[in-house]
Amino acid sequence: MPDPLVGKHVILGVTGSIAAYKAADLASKLTQAGAQVDVLLTESATKFVSPLTFRSLTHRAVVTELFDADSPEAIEHVAIARRADALLIAPATANTMAKLALGLADDVLTTTALAVTAPVIVAPAMDAGMWEHPTVQQNAETLLGRGAHISGPGAGRLASGLMGRGRMLEPAELVEHLRWALAQSGDLEGRHVVVTAGGTQEPIDPVRVVTNRSSGKMGYAVAQAARDRGAHVTLVTATSNLPTPYGVKINRVTTVADMRSAVLDACASADALVMAAAVSDYRPANVASQKIKKVGNEASDGISLAMEKTNDFFLEVPEGVLRIGFAAETEDLIENARYKLASKSMALIVANDVTKEGSGFEVDTNQVTIIGADGVTNELPLLTKYEVGDKILDRVVTLLAKRDD
Template sequence: MNSHCLQGKRIVVAVTGGIAAYKACDLVSRLIKLGSDVQVIMTAGATKFVTPLTFQTLSRNRVITEMFEEPKEWNVAHVSVAEAADLFVVAPATANLIGKLRAGIADDFLTTSLLATKAPLLLAPAMNVNMYDHPAVQENMEVLRRRGIMILDPAEGLLACGVVGKGRLAEVDQILDRIMEIMSHSQALAGKEILITAGGTREPIDPVRYLTNRSSGKMGYALAEEAVALGASVTLISAPTALPAPRQVNAIYVESAKEMRSAVLERYNKVDVVIKAAAVADYRPLKEYDRKIKKKDDRFILELVKNPDILAELGQNKKDQILVGFAAETDELEKYAQEKVRSKNLDLLVANDVTIPGAGFAVDTNIVTLFDKDGQAEPLAIMSKKEVARRILLKIKELLSQR
């Protein structure tokens, strides 16, 4: 694998308190030789197995072991480390660290930094086989995976406790290969202009009421965040949500389907990729009342008219752009998905059945199937929306490279 992706990258190697801590010395040494700038963080337990001086000598950087050390420069240390990192690697990751991370506990420098960083996070667990197999540990790791944290499974073999089983820290070669795989994608979309829509539009009835849907915007915002992480220049056109705009994104806020259409069409010819993740209302009220409708009769009839089909319009006017649509279905997912790919001239469609637990609105996970223009379907297992976003964007990278 190409090691050039590591040159000049700021990689934080966190070492926790397990006998496998000594293997992290080799990992740090090899990262330095490959041109990375390595910052080592050690927990108190880790210093019982390997001295900070060892890692300081190998990394040529000061090793951080305490939350409240006298600062060497004027900044909030755990925040500055978290923001500067291109990647966090915890090797070894103990059951204790995994449990803290799952619970959001921040009681030392490492756990505080892990909660503050936006960088990708790779855990390499190492522990006794019975600890590794414990339901609590397995559940903790599954939760972390759904949040988008990457976990490199431990190896099987003779453990330090004398038992043979799964729990050995993965070999340093494997950890390095995974790091290079992650970092090689870090600029996969560099130089590309991507437009992403998100959230559920609001169609006004009167000054008080509107029609909308259940979309939280989480999938679209995850796509925007991951696209930036992959090096793209991102414009996010968002209907109302409760989410903060991702960093380094040009955020444009709209409410109705008509406003979203105008914002998208204005920018369509200037971008390489459009990802229509927004849940745009199919219909709007025929009449928008300028005063609040008062409750009078037992029945009130609201007449609706069809909204413009933004995705279909983009497909009709497509030139060299990659056009990606979304489809939230409740039945016959494949049938409707294939029809939508053809009728709207899409390069890729992301479809999910919102009746399946873990795949609906306002949750942090998704279960999707990717449909390409040739009719090929690629189902993905349940994973965090952050990881789904990355898989979609890497698929887009493949499509771009074919042009």
């Protein structure tokens, strides 16, 4: 599936906030992602940023006035509204939010908003005191109640120089929110996909752990790709270093035992489980209750850690859940992967030679072979981890359709 933004008509409404300058970056990011962006500016917004900026970035006409007889777009505002796949108002002032809540239509943005039937995302930006005002809160509630998504505002330093909640979310975050809103009717709509990510950590003592080099990037990419196809996604993650993908339910874990209970819990209602996490095979047999010290152990050259096997919970996952595993190998890749596929009753295994350049840990790319229990094998070129996730999900979609036949 392509990025949900590709070819989509997005209306970007910009209002009179100091954060309007960030809307230019937003328009640029959306255009670069393949969306057709129609920008509507309120009159106040034009005091902060010029229509020319948006026209140059989107290569499309920008509408600022409802009664501009020379602008076909203004007259066509209802047509713009009808063809829209989403309306994103960023930044949204207190004034425009109040107008939207009341259904006022005295400028091109609020008039168009009334005719939009597609998802609406409102990204407030204002002084913290304004945001906390009961009227503004009530207006936000009204919009939420009507099905709009209120994205933010975030906390931080405001234009006034004060700290507080009122900042417009960053353009990159808003792009993610938009992807999520647009993805709702994808080919995984109504499916629940559980994804694991990262390397589990097993304690040695209160300050040390045994872990592995998994960064979690592959699992996060699968979770994002599943979200972008409309799935309800639960991400069970053993890493906390990556930004939380919007619209994905996160469950943070540390040890294999934590991961087992989180996965089994989520799988009670899942259609598929993608185990991209690197789960420890062994853990210290005894966890020291105090930090193991060098002082007092000068006579010995080192210490030995007795390790015991961890529980492999893959086979405890309910039968009806499609199981997809990963085989990160350094030798005999395909042979090892086929053995794992059969021994763990997987539907698919993603074989991954972690010694290859551009593959494996930390990097944003991966080169994998997807092997199915049905005998179908796809040897893929070097792709981004998101693209690899998408290829896995192509197979998942087909297998789920067969399962339900």
